[in-house]
Amino acid sequence: xxxAPRIPKxxxxxxxxxxxxxxxxxxxxxxxxxxxxxxxxxxxxxxTLDTLLGKYGEEGDRLIFKxxxxxxxxxxxxEDQIRGDxxxxxxxxxxxxxxRYDLTVPFARFVVKHQGELAFPxxxxxxxxVWRADRPQKGRYREFYQCDVDMIGSNxxxxxxxxxxxxxxxxxxxxxxGTRIQINNRKILAGLxxxxxxxxxxxxxxxxxxxxxxxxxxxxxKELEARGLGQKVxxxxxxxxxxxxxxxxxxxxxxxxxxxxxxxxxxxxxxxLRFIFNRIAPEDLKTSRxxxxxTLARGLNxxxxxxxxxxxxxxxxxxxxxxxxxxxxxxxxxPNTSGVGVSFGADRIYDLLGDKNLFPETIGSPTxxxxxxxxxxxxxxxxxxxxxxxxxxxxxELFPDSGKMKKQMxxxxxxxIAYVALVGSNEMESGKVSLKNMQTGEQQSLSTDEMINLxxxx
RNA sequence: GUGCUUGUAGUUCAGUUGGUUAGAAUGCCAGAUUGUGGUUCUGGAGGUCGCCGGUUCAAAUCCGGUCAGGCACCCCA
Numbered sequence: 001x002x003x004a005p006r007i008p009k010x011x012x013x014x015x016x017x018x019x020x021x022x023x024x025x026x027x028x029x030x031x032x033x034x035x036x037x038x039x040x041x042x043x044x045x046x047x048t049l050d051t052l053l054g055k056y057g058e059e060g061d062r063l064i065f066k067x068x069x070x071x072x073x074x075x076x077x078x079e080d081q082i083r084g085d086x087x088x089x090x091x092x093x094x095x096x097x098x099x100r101y102d103l104t105v106p107f108a109r110f111v112v113k114h115q116g117e118l119a120f121p122x123x124x125x126x127x128x129x130v131w132r133a134d135r136p137q138k139g140r141y142r143e144f145y146q147c148d149v150d151m152i153g154s155n156x157x158x159x160x161x162x163x164x165x166x167x168x169x170x171x172x173x174x175x176x177x178g179t180r181i182q183i184n185n186r187k188i189l190a191g192l193x194x195x196x197x198x199x200x201x202x203x204x205x206x207x208x209x210x211x212x213x214x215x216x217x218x219x220x221x222k223e224l225e226a227r228g229l230g231q232k233v234x235x236x237x238x239x240x241x242x243x244x245x246x247x248x249x250x251x252x253x254x255x256x257x258x259x260x261x262x263x264x265x266x267x268x269x270x271x272x273l274r275f276i277f278n279r280i281a282p283e284d285l286k287t288s289r290x291x292x293x294x295t296l297a298r299g300l301n302x303x304x305x306x307x308x309x310x311x312x313x314x315x316x317x318x319x320x321x322x323x324x325x326x327x328x329x330x331x332x333x334x335p336n337t338s339g340v341g342v343s344f345g346a347d348r349i350y351d352l353l354g355d356k357n358l359f360p361e362t363i364g365s366p367t368x369x370x371x372x373x374x375x376x377x378x379x380x381x382x383x384x385x386x387x388x389x390x391x392x393x394x395x396x397e398l399f400p401d402s403g404k405m406k407k408q409m410x411x412x413x414x415x416x417i418a419y420v421a422l423v424g425s426n427e428m429e430s431g432k433v434s435l436k437n438m439q440t441g442e443q444q445s446l447s448t449d450e451m452i453n454l455x456x457x458x
Numbered sequence: 459g460u461g462c463u464u465g466u467a468g469u470u471c472a473g474u475u476g477g478u479u480a481g482a483a484u485g486c487c488a489g490a491u492u493g494u495g496g497u498u499c500u501g502g503a504g505g506u507c508g509c510c511g512g513u514u515c516a517a518a519u520c521c522g523g524u525c526a527g528g529c530a531c532c533c534c535a
Contacts, residue, residue, distance in 0.1 A: 006526085059533055062459085102535085130535085135459085137529060146535060298534090318535065345535025374493075409495030424493060438495070 010134070010142025017364040018350075022145075024363050025174070025346055025353070026127055029147045032169045033125040036162060038149050041124045043106040045131075046097045053098075055105045055331070057301045063132045065142075066095040099131040103148040103343065104302075105328070111152055111339075112332035120153030120337075127346070139317050139348050148322075150341025152329070157275045159340050160306045160324070164280055164290060167310055167320060167342065172286035174349070175358045179288045179319070182309045184296035185273050186323070191256050191266015192294075196233045205229060206297035209237070213295065217241035247294045249273060272305060302328045308342050315352045320344045365416030368455055369396040372408050374424045382423050385433070385448050392452045412438060419455065 007013065014022060030040075052064055073094050074082065082090065100106050103126045111122060127147045136142055149166060151159050164181055171179045193202045208223040215223065221238055240246030249270060256266035273292060280290055288310075298307045298321065305324030312319060322342030329337045353359055369389060371382040382398050389396045399408045412420050422434040427445075435451050436443045446454065 009527085057533090063533080132534080134534075135532095136527095140534070144535065321535065343535065348535055372493085404492095405494055406491085407495095411495090413495050420495085422493070426493095434493090436494075441495085443494085 008142065010136035010140075012141065012143075020364040020366075021354075021359050022346065022350055024359065025349055026145075026147065028173050029170050029344055029346070030125070030127060032166055032173060033147075033149050035169075036123075036149075036166055038123045038125040038151075041107070041110060041126055042128060043100070043103075043110055043126070045099055045129075047100055047106055047109065049092070049096050049098045051109050051332075052101055052105060055302060055328075056101060060101060063134050064101050065099040065131045065133050066091065067097045067099065069094055069096060100128075101132060102130050103128060103146050104150065104322075104325070104341065107148065107150055107152075107341075108325075108328040108339070109332050111337070112329050112334040115334055121151050121159075122153055123149075123151045125149045139315070139351060141347055144348075145346035147344040147346055148341055150322075150339050152339030152341075153337055155338050157272055157306075160276050161279055163308065163322070163340065163342050164276070164285075164288075167308070168285045168288040170344065171288060171310075174353060176312065176349075176353065176356070177287045178314075179310055179312050181285075181288050181290045182293040182296050182311065183273065183276070183290060184293055184307050185269040185305055186303050186307060187265050187269030187272065187305060188252060188294060189269075189297065191263035191269055192252075194263040195255060195261035195266060196230075196236055198229055198233050201227070201229055203301075205233065209295045210297040211295075212241070249277075249292050252294065269305075276306070298323060305338075306340065310342075312352060314356060315348065317348065318345070319348045319352060365418075367395050367397055367415060367417045368458070369394060369419045369421060369451075370408075370412045370415075370417045371396070371398040371421045371423060372405065373399040373402045374422075375402045378402075378423055378425075378428065381428050382421070385421075385423070388448055389452060389455075392456065394452065394455050418458070421451065 046067055049064075049066065053061055056064075077090070077093055107124065107126060111118065125148060127145065129143055129145050131143050134140055134142060149163070151162075164183075167179070167181055171177075189206050190202065193199050193205050196205075198205050204227040205224070208220055208227055208229070211223055212220050217237075220241060221234060224234055224237060240251070245251060252266065253270045255261050256263045256270060277290070277292070282289065293309075296307055296309055298309065302325045303323040304326040307323035308321060309318045310320035311317075320342055322340070324338065324340035326338045327335065328339065329335070371386060373379050373382070379398060379402065386396055386398050399411060409420065418438055420436045420438060422436065422443075427433050430445075432445045432447055433451055434443055435446050435454070
């Protein structure tokens with residue numbers, strides 16, 4: 001292999017089995033979305049650059065794949081501006097569109113653009129690839145599919161409840177047990193910042209406490225200190241971080257109601273979560289568990305209320321995430337339209353189901369019957385029988401070449417085809433086929449109609 | 459953007475302190491078997507050891523560079 005062709009870093013090919021398994025995931029997720037009354041939409045792979053920039057935070061902007069303009073754009077740029085230190089200025093001149101980074105922002109843009117045609121509250125789902133110029137590693141790709149469900153134009157917290165049910169339903173339908181749905185509320189984080197006199201350090205605060213799972217309580221304290229958070233913050237967390245009680249919803253409620261740490265927005269956040277927890281009992285969920293987790297922050301900076309993240313003990317990183325955004329459409333000119341949604345990471349779910357061997361075995365062998373090819377006359381005869389079999393709704397094929405028997409049987413074997421029909425001169429004369437069950441090796445002589453009946457009941 | 463690590467048949471990997479013609483398993487092709495696969499036996503094809511340079515009588519092996527993959531950080535699905 002002197003010059004083996006390559007594909008770009010962080011992208012993958014999918015063979016027949018893999019593609020079939022991915023379709024299974026998409027179909028499972030899609031059917032749950034539809035069951036809850038969501039409608040499909042699709043948006044272009046590219047958006048204009050200004051639609052995407054500034055929505056995902058600084059880090060996010062850096063990871064957006066920009067698409068080069070067509071034509072010789074350098075002609076229009078004065079020569080003295082083409083310098084390395086002017087890269088930021090040049091980028092805007094040589095690129096005015098980019099590959100979408102997620103499905104939520106394009107959705108917000110879609111809603112604003114088509115507001116006149118939509119019935120609100122609008123419930124849509126969208127299953128499409130997104131691209132990020134990230135360094136790939138395990139569970140992280142440069143091209144991956146997201147499966148988004150969002151409802152926009154309703155402030156009701158019943159939407160959040162419905163999303164929890166959807167998440168539970170999807171993973172239960174996929175046969176995955178032990179998923180943990182973690183929930184927090186941006187208002188609680190904002191309240192915490194307010195109560196601890198760290199309002200202007202909100203993002204430093206959230207980034208630091210988000211690391212609790214990874215670096216432990218001491219690590220978080222170090223991180224807080226390194227990020228320059230004040231004494232009040234350090235003192236508060238050094239006392240509370242070691243006990244679950246200290247950061248429970250009850251404890252936070254008390255905190256936000258105490259005079260010297262009062263926070264109205266914090267109270268609101270607690271209230272919102274209580275609404276949800278009061279209506280979802282653990283036994284309401286099939287295979288998932290719903291937990292409050294105050295360390296959950298999420299980097300996408302458009303979230304304003306509830307935030308979700310779904311994890312699984314056997315997988316590093318989240319497999320689903322989302323939250324409420326009160327004013328994402330406002331940026332595009334449609335204010336006061338709140339939305340909430342979550343996104344399933346199809347590629348991570350694919351990896352996880354593969355690791356845990358949870359794909360149904362029947363996936364990937366669509367052909368039920370193969371006609372062996374003994375020669376032109378026999379093949380002509382089989383072609384006519386094949387039409388009848390297919391018309392009866394059975395997936396079948398005829399081996400195209402009259403090669404070696406062994407090769408044809410091997411083909412059926414490798415493709416996991418359940419039955420093989422042998423039709424030679426004897427069968428043509430009697431009008432029957434010899435049908436071989438590839439699993440048991442049993443063989444019987446049947447008319448075409450009898451064969452169709454047998455295959456249908458299989 | 460930062461750090462670590464690995465590149466040897468199609469694939470997964472061996473390859474000793476540097477020493478003849480670089481191996482195995484599996485897969486592929488053919489035969490044993492002209493109408494019977496998944497078992498078995500026999501044979502065959504398949505490699506410029508990622509690439510470039512250096513050290514040496516001698517390099518898959520040591521050194522430098524480069525490219526590509528993987529992992530971790532950051533961030534995230």
